[in-house]
Amino acid sequence: MHSRLLLRSELRQNISIAILGGGITGLSSAYYLNRRFPNARITLLESNNRFGGWIQSSRHDVPLHNAPGQCASVLLESGPRTLRPVSKPVLELINLLGLQEELLIVPRDTPAAKNRFLHLPGTTGLVRLPSSMASALASLPSSPVIRLLARQALAEAFRPANSKVLALEDNDESMDDLLARRLGPEAARIFGSAMIHGIYAADSRGLSVAAAFPMLAAAEKRGQGSLVRGMFIPASKAEEGEVYELGDVQEMMKGASVFTFREGIGALVSALTKDLKTAPQVEIHTGVQVSGIRPSEDGLFEISTPNSTLTASHVVSALPLPALASSLSLSPTNQHQLTHLTANTASNVAVLNLVFPASHPALQAIPPGFGYLVPRPEAGYATSPPSDTDPNAVERAILGCVFDSCSSGEQDASPTPIVKLTVMLGGPHPLPPALAPPPGGAQTLSEALDPRSELTAKVLRALERQLGIGKELPVPIQVVLHRHRDAIPTYRPGHVSRMKELQEALDRAPWNGRLAVVGAGVSGVSVGSCVQAGREVGRRWDPNFV
Numbered sequence: 001m002h003s004r005l006l007l008r009s010e011l012r013q014n015i016s017i018a019i020l021g022g023g024i025t026g027l028s029s030a031y032y033l034n035r036r037f038p039n040a041r042i043t044l045l046e047s048n049n050r051f052g053g054w055i056q057s058s059r060h061d062v063p064l065h066n067a068p069g070q071c072a073s074v075l076l077e078s079g080p081r082t083l084r085p086v087s088k089p090v091l092e093l094i095n096l097l098g099l100q101e102e103l104l105i106v107p108r109d110t111p112a113a114k115n116r117f118l119h120l121p122g123t124t125g126l127v128r129l130p131s132s133m134a135s136a137l138a139s140l141p142s143s144p145v146i147r148l149l150a151r152q153a154l155a156e157a158f159r160p161a162n163s164k165v166l167a168l169e170d171n172d173e174s175m176d177d178l179l180a181r182r183l184g185p186e187a188a189r190i191f192g193s194a195m196i197h198g199i200y201a202a203d204s205r206g207l208s209v210a211a212a213f214p215m216l217a218a219a220e221k222r223g224q225g226s227l228v229r230g231m232f233i234p235a236s237k238a239e240e241g242e243v244y245e246l247g248d249v250q251e252m253m254k255g256a257s258v259f260t261f262r263e264g265i266g267a268l269v270s271a272l273t274k275d276l277k278t279a280p281q282v283e284i285h286t287g288v289q290v291s292g293i294r295p296s297e298d299g300l301f302e303i304s305t306p307n308s309t310l311t312a313s314h315v316v317s318a319l320p321l322p323a324l325a326s327s328l329s330l331s332p333t334n335q336h337q338l339t340h341l342t343a344n345t346a347s348n349v350a351v352l353n354l355v356f357p358a359s360h361p362a363l364q365a366i367p368p369g370f371g372y373l374v375p376r377p378e379a380g381y382a383t384s385p386p387s388d389t390d391p392n393a394v395e396r397a398i399l400g401c402v403f404d405s406c407s408s409g410e411q412d413a414s415p416t417p418i419v420k421l422t423v424m425l426g427g428p429h430p431l432p433p434a435l436a437p438p439p440g441g442a443q444t445l446s447e448a449l450d451p452r453s454e455l456t457a458k459v460l461r462a463l464e465r466q467l468g469i470g471k472e473l474p475v476p477i478q479v480v481l482h483r484h485r486d487a488i489p490t491y492r493p494g495h496v497s498r499m500k501e502l503q504e505a506l507d508r509a510p511w512n513g514r515l516a517v518v519g520a521g522v523s524g525v526s527v528g529s530c531v532q533a534g535r536e537v538g539r540r541w542d543p544n545f546v
């Protein structure tokens with residue numbers, strides 16, 4: 001792996017770091033560790049044949065039927081597609097990697113930022129969510145669900161504090177429990193479940209507040225029991241955190257709602273890998289599967305791969321936690337903490353990219369906006385996977401739809417206008433076989449679908465009903481389906497305490513704090529949280545390790 005084999009004595013003189021997993025967490029870890037320990041030898045091992053993990057942006061030439069012989073150049077995302085400017089770690093990375101020119105920023109005053117919708121199961125059409133107090137007041141007369149939200153939010157500020165919950169230091173509960181306690185079960189189901197579908201593709205009844213939305217628990221404390229009051233009280237400086245090297249990026253993000261890059265979120269992965277490939281002390285490898293991590297008697301670690309063994313003084317695991325669990329041998333006394341690595345489940349998600357010629361009247365009937373989310377149905381989720389012949393299976397599995405052209409249309413170049421939509425399905429909804437993750441354990445499968453296939457038609461009919469456009473959508477010019485297995489971890493309540501216990505075990509022999517476990521499975525699934533984890537890893541390590 002390394003061009004020159006290192007003697008064990010050399011390894012013990014200088015810190016040498018093995019990074020396992022080349023998703024955004026592993027790549028950010030390599031980038032920041034190389035800055036922190038410029039003399040350290042860093043080796044990153046990724047099992048896949050490309051870096052980026054769940055981040056995958058791809059450009060497609062799509063023939064235009066209404067302009068024979070011509071193609072649209074379309075950027076499609078199978079994973080994350082927009083990031084939030086509050087995420088300072090990502091802004092810092094943009095500055096350090098010089099990605100300013102690549103940015104596509106969605107200003108807060110554009111329809112893509114202001115217009116977000118819900119589709120309520122069993123109804124037709126969309127409900128616009130208020131983007132300001134004025135728009136909330138304007139929609140009160142016509143929208144029963146906005147009236148419900150307004151009524152509950154107003155009442156919440158005066159509802160007595162749940163003092164037992166506030167008194168507990170390590171209290172945790174599900175998102176649904178917190179929102180139902182403060183806003184009532186109906187508002188929790190409609191608004192809370194939809195938000196969790198959009199971020200975690202998960203059931204809000206099984207997602208930890210402390211792990212996924214610590215700011216809500218903090219707001220409840222600041223507001224002395226009221227979330228609404230807490231939101232109006234600014235967080236203390238300590239809660240706000242630390243200083244980042246933002247350069248001009250913070251200024252560029254003034255007034256931004258979300259952002260992406262001309263070549264999609266993959267631009268971050270490309271820039272990181274380009275930087276790491278030119279760093280003399282860093283080696284990054286694809287196609288290398290880690291199968292074992294073992295402490296050796298002289299205090300070093302041995303990382304087994306099918307063809308070789310890598311020896312390192314420090315290890316960063318940026319693997320999905322179940323993959324780490326199967327590679328790691330903790331001592332029998334630490335078996336309890338090892339089970340923490342497999343305590344959470346992760347959502348299977350199907351992502352369907354659709355590209356249409358924009359001229360069709362049905363597409364013009366789609367309101368400008370970011371997209372819509374679908375809350376949990378009143379009757380809950382189905383408990384077993386539907387068959388492919390179930391006519392409503394596709395519609396029932398839809399979590400939401402992103403109107404990509406509205407927020408990131410500048411990524412595409414086309415001689416005639418196009419419309420790009422992405423439909424997200426699955427999560428807590430069992431998927432029919434045609435949308436379920438690939439057989440044989442593969443993590444993901446991406447394939448172009450026949451735009452005239454039965455599956456595409458089912459998706460289009462479902463979209464027509466959910467959008468309430470009253471017209472048939474045209475046959476798309478491109479359809480790409482991505483079927484992801486275990487894509488987004490669902491932190492079960494108690495996750496923060498379990499991770500603390502795991503950390504305590506890793507601080508003890510034989511790991512002695514030199515195996516760091518980071519990534520989406522640990523401290524936040526957003527790209528920003530993953531970059532933050534990479535930025536912080538190894539802060540406690542001694543550069544003069546001997």
Ligand SMILES: Cc1cc2nc3c(=O)[nH]c(=O)nc-3n(C[C@H](O)[C@H](O)[C@H](O)COP(=O)(O)OP(=O)(O)OC[C@H]3O[C@@H](n4cnc5c(N)ncnc54)[C@H](O)[C@@H]3O)c2cc1C
Pocket residue numbers: 020021022023024025026045046047048051052053054055078079080081082083288289290291318319320323349351484487488518519520521524525526527528530
């Ligand atoms: C469909 C979807 C949409 C999303 N949308 C957004 C969004 O809009 N905004 C946002 O902020 N976040 C979003 N996310 C979340 C975010 O993209 C992920 O949480 C994040 O990319 C995870 O990064 P990671 O590096 O921690 O993990 P991963 O991306 O899972 O990387 C882990 C890496 O480890 C490798 N690996 C696994 N086993 C081994 C082994 N044995 N040996 C070596 N390598 C191994 C894997 O191949 C992988 O490359 C989305 C996620 C998905 C799936």
